[in-house]
Amino acid sequence: MDPFLTSRIVTDVLGGLTNGVTYGLVALSLVLIWRSTGILNFAQGAMPMFATYLGFALLSYHFGYWPCVVACVIAALLIGGLTERLLVRRLYGKPEINPIVVMVGFLIVLEAVAAAIWSSTPRSLPSPFSTIHWQLAGKPFALSPFTVYEIATALVVMLAVAALFRFTNLGLQLRASALAPEVSRLLGVRVGRLLTLGWMLSTAVGVITAILVSANFFSGLTPTVMDGIFAYGFIAAAIGGLESPVGAITAGVLLGVVNQFVTDFVNQNAVIIIALGILVVSLMARPSGVFTKSTQRRV
């Protein structure tokens, strides 16, 4: 094969992998909230964005990167918990369209408030690792220490979420609270607390994505930084299946790679069309998601 083409393909795969893990993390946070509360959260990008602004406000006081990351996660836990207690709790048991409309409205409000407080000018956040790509045979390679950090972070978070749901009593109670709240209460499960916890955890996973994305020198942190990523994360969650944490990350990564190839070999403007096309085809083939086991009910 032509060495130039080979190099192009390797670069696209690795570049796609790096973008894909951020889509995967957004998809994962959507799965987390879906499995624990049964709601599709359209403010899932905006809430972590807001928490990232709050956490990194500490930078002006010369705190380092890692203390600011901890502050972002704490802010995300608080925002997630307060959102569930003050806003979402009133929506349980209402028609499915209600939470969707309210959360779209909440997204708009959060972005407007963030712009009013911190302006829409991109802020470049520091990166804990070098973003300069490694060299291979004297030429820049598609990976940098920072992209490896991104991929490793996504893997660790995915495994932690999958383990939470699969192996722990807390995960089982979170799923039960979302699937059958009344039955769960009859079994002594404190459903109200668990629903709040589900929103807190999901926003915390989301803020990790926002921090990684905002460290990108070209985009930086803006009130709308998560909008595009949320769209691809949403597509990934739907393809992977809203019940599957592993499916969410896998679909996100594959979508990132496909997008990179389309950008390189076709046209950047075709990316969203191709992504939506994949979504439609996968939903027609497996409506509950490619990675979700379908259960048959005996009647």
Next chain:
Amino acid sequence: MITVEDLSVSFGAVQALRHVSFAAQTGKITAVLGANGAGKTTLLRTISGLKEPKNGSIRFDERDLVGERTEDIARMGIGHVPEGRGVIGEFTVEENLRLGAMTAKVNLQRGLDEQYTMFPVLGERRKQHAAKLSGGERQMLAMARALIAKPTVLLLDEPSLGLAPLVTAQLMHTVQDLCETSDLTVILVEQNATSALRIAHRAVVLHVGKIVANDEAAVVAADENLRQYYLGLVE
């Protein structure tokens, strides 16, 4: 013992229960009988805290359950197997049982072993999703999930609904065995009066929210008027 006194429950303008009073004795089965819409399910949901009464009290171990949260009532040792079984179809048999044991501070493995001994079919299907079980197996799972928490009171809502007579007889036999071998108090809501009266010690008959009979099960079973007009049992 559970003592219900002067309990009234409304759904808007419709009064589902009117001044209902009865006591469910410790270690005994109390059958609550009546036609559709008599208020049987509402009575159990009110005891479990899923429905708030308009007035009256529900006493359990000297505590009034009215105003308590459902999850706290469950943690006091009142198990409720709801109408339609309420097993979580997306969970495996074992996950359903784990969920039942979780809040009760019981030894999980011992609890699982006990339930698999009592309902062997659940042991054979422990890794299967509950949605794939038959109606009878789902009813067994719902009962096992309530029993694994070692409740002192068991509220059973229409356990025979949609089941074959043989399966119903097996379930009733299991409930009877449980009461005889432990101090479990059972409030059994049933439309199938014949099955319920066969195993119950006492029977309460509801008609449009009011108690029309509250006596020994044998007395209710022998009362021709009750059998004919309220229980639909015609010779």
